[in-house]
Amino acid sequence: MGESLDSGALLEMLCRQARELIGAADALPRTVRVRAGEMSVEVEYSEAPAPPPAAAGQDGAPGETAPATAGGHVIRAPLVGTFYRAPEPGADPFVSIGDEVEAGQQIGILEAMKLMNPVDADRAGRVVDILVPDQTPVDFDAPLLVLAPADS
């Protein structure tokens, strides 16, 4: 900066800018374009970050067993917290096995740092399994409940 740059130095500067841009974001870019004539740095991201490598079961996590979820749709914990099946102690659970649920319908609560976070079904279906007992601490992404798709 402050001096005229030859194209090599310009390219290096652009690469550095691009690296800084990439480093500042959480997601991996889909494409990175760096041009030297007229200068240009473009970093493009996909809508969603790449999914993590799949892994079965979570060894050692409390209250969890490897779920038998063949064919079903699994609703997972959106954050780390304590899972509640009912709106308050003694109340009826939000859902039970056999219930039909709609997309967006609340199926439980995750309490984290005294905040009650609703857990919603992200699609319609019939509840075929509930994998976590009431008042159980769960990790992020822990399987909570299995739905059979509504059209089955």
Next chain:
Amino acid sequence: MFETVLIANRGEIALRVARTCRELGIRVVMVHSTADRETWPVRFADRSVQIGPPPARHSYLNPAGIVEAALREGAEAVHPGYGFLSEDRDFAEICETHGITFIGPPATVIERLGDKAEARRVAVDAGVPVLPGSLEALGNAVEAKRVADRIGYPVIIKAVAGGGGRGMAVVRDGHEFLQVFRETRAVAQAVFGDGRVYVERFLETARHVEVQVLADRHGRVIHLGERDCTVQRSRQKLIEETPAPALPADLRARLGEAAVRCAREVGYVGAGTVEFVVDDENNFYFIEANCRIQVEHPVTEMVTGIDLIREQLLVAAGHPLSVRQEEVSPRGVAIECRVNTEDPDRGFLPAPGVLDVFEPPGGPFTRVDTYGRAGLAITPYYDSLLAKVVVWAPDRPGAIARMERALSEFIVAGAGVHTTIGFLRDVLAHPLFRDAKHRTSLVDQMLAVSACDAGIRTAS
């Protein structure tokens, strides 16, 4: 002492902290993202809690998930490692309000030193020299240029909230100032959420020397000598050593005293680092203070025999430091090389992949801090530090020879995986490094020469 400590970090530092906890009989809770589920630190821990998806914003930078995990697992304290939430005053405060001890300085100290303009003021109040520059953040570009014109070019514009070598730009000519000022402000706002910047003189050929300090809650503040971190690329450290080579003994003593004065001035508690630049006339200037354990802390441990993580835990638990200043007697020379999964032939771009082969060095006086294992998948979500190779020897030539031997043993291979091992060996072999005449410009000089050689090869 604590019974259970939660480690809010990943990779080599998570394992490093966990090991000292284990030695002290402390139960370890590790939090991790889904990307790190299968890594060694998670397996090493007594308990683990998966707190979020791979992006750090939703896992390692998410205070709610970490505090929830600490409360659930009964952790009395949280060790933040470096990076992530280690210097986040809000996180320190959230921990304390939930009755969890944050292993680091108080939130108020993090806040003061995290504001780099304010940190300069702390140094001035402590009677420690700072580079000519502004003592306050400069909001107005024209006013800032007046300051720059007064102190003389080159100047460096730095984000008040910056860190990790980011959010700063050098201006070598006054005509460029206004534009670079606006760009740096925009970057600072985008990256740190705080657009405030300040200006200070930039030293083209300086040495980067930092002092390790330790302070407890009983009024004791000591230093453990200095580390030279002059070998840097884009302000990222590659090789660190202690003692700083080719520095007169009295200067090293004065650096240590200056660092202790800064720590006392701000009411520091825990392990911290005070960073200086040293010019060719052996003048030194405060540049910033870091409120965390540093990546390069092992070189200090190797020459002093003091486990810095243990001291952090002792201080956080309210105990006095285990050593007094007069008991600190560094011996010999230690060097650390940072092995990153980056490709030096492609501008040090991150080069992640699965490690099919991972054979770290061993042997006399050789320490490797790593979370690497054969089969480890290096993901692109986090920084590229794979391993720190640290050696000790009675003198500097011996330490360089030992490091050369250690790096020559280190084998890492996998599809798409590249490391900086070869480049580190080139630095070790460089005459300026061998003679300790190198400055912060060394790596750029080396890269310019190799780019030039490549150009000659292409042309012929």
